[in-house]
Amino acid sequence: MPERMRLEQVDFHWPGSDRALAEISGTIQEGVWLAVIGPNGAGKTTLLRLLAGLEQPKHGQILVGGQSLSAYSSRERSTLIALMPQAIGPLFDLKVHTVVEMGRIGRYRFWDHLMRLQPSHRHAVEEALWATDTLDLADRNFTELSGGESRRVLLAMVLAQETPILLLDEPTVYLDPGHASDLLNRVESLVREQKKTVVMAYHDLSTVALYCDEIWAMDRGRVVMSGTASEVVLDPRMKELYALDFLSLTHPTRQRPVLLLP
């Protein structure tokens, strides 16, 4: 499998604070669903922000397609990597289709700002609305949507970017189990059928073990464990990572590990 992203000795710290990412290295392959786990404050969101190009590494580099991420322009980067926001609070009542259309803006030319949506953009927007089952919502106001609906619309927005890499930060937070598994199933079909590479920060370990291929476990800015999902979830070091002695079972139908609170 070809490699999508490579991290080489990535260091980062926030200005005026010692919270940091330290010496993160690793490769992420095409068509792989990678989960980033770890306790609160471990640096999961920071890592995603770096992968999205929202922050620049202090040392080291992130390579995408053999080229350093910081060497891409905003427009080029937006056709390679999409970061799904957890939530947005637009100031005014934007329509759902306007929000989804924004996934195309990195590809807009001068005239696209004046004219109706061009066919190539319209096609991608429709495709994204279909994939997320949000076509019926297209004319609604974004702010009036329920939690599950707005999450699907944000997924549609990043799908409209048509990128090979998707970054998800806790995509199911605040969703009920039904809407959460619906969203995860959609992501799963993107990974399996379209060979998208997904990097997802997530807290629930059983869910991660059930859906994801690989896990990077982070602690205080470092990746302390990495491997296949089952390996990492069952690693004895998980006990120190979360200061918690999990009980593990095996999922009755999918044969994956399930962790329970002791």
Next chain:
Amino acid sequence: MTGLKRKDPARLPGERPKSASAWILWLVALVVSMALGLVHGSTVITMPQVWHAVLHPASGIIAVIIWEIRFPRIVAAALVGGGLAVAGAVMQALLQNPLADPYIVGASAGAGLGAIGAETVAPQMALMAPGAFIGALIAVFFAWSLSRGRGRSPMLTLLLAGYALSVLFSAVSTYLMLQNQTSLSTIFAWELGGIHGMVWAKVRVATVIMAVSGLILVPQIKTMNALLLGQDVAHGVGVPVRLSQALLLLSASLFTAAAVYLSGLIGFVGLVIPHLVRRLSGPEHERLIPFSFLAGATFMVLADTLAEHLPPLGIVPVGLITAFLGGPYFLYVLARQQGRRFF
């Protein structure tokens, strides 16, 4: 591709359906208001006479009144109203703040200081308008320079820096006004805003400046939609955020400075018109920007006609008219939004 069974969509996700008729309505409103402005004025001229003079620009005194007095005034009013409304809409998107107006990051205080400075240094040369233009741009540039750098919320810094600069510049202006009593009434009249005695030369300068800022604005129109989703989201979908913010601020400041150059400080148009247009045709900037221009222009031409033609009150500065009309309307909208009915 998606694995879902496809059915034909009832309607393609697209623009609001009434976009074309809204264009026609706003254009008609502007043309009608301009016609009203041409007909009404301190000299009584009938509609047929106006029509004749419009078609025959060299046909005597009425043609001179129409072409050299009323036309430049009306075109200037349209540019001022349109320019301020567009600048207001841009500032509201840029600063993520519904209360933003064209002057919010220091343009008005800078323009005031520029005008008073010019009047103090060279009272005979009538440099108030160019002084105001330059002062407005300098003040915004100052505020913007302070907001650059690696901070997390540059637009908040811009807003606060603009506020602080406004206070400082106003203090200096007041001091200069007190030192320079002779031109006090000239400057006071200018600050109220007015389009009286407009000449084509000034209109031409302002038209060129607004055309340039319009060209800067066009490739950022839908970028403003993305900025409404938040800076990080805009960045994620491929907007070069800092560059776009700088270009939007430049464009809005040029629109504002050109309007100030024509008319002094006219308030409320830039705040109220974008809100009015949003209520009518939504917050998407591909409609908000052009419709704000047309609505602002229409409103300003009507306000200016009223200002020139309110016999019982004498000549009222148009800046007061916009405040008298805009203030109550805005209160009405706010009351409606809170579910109250005072009016």
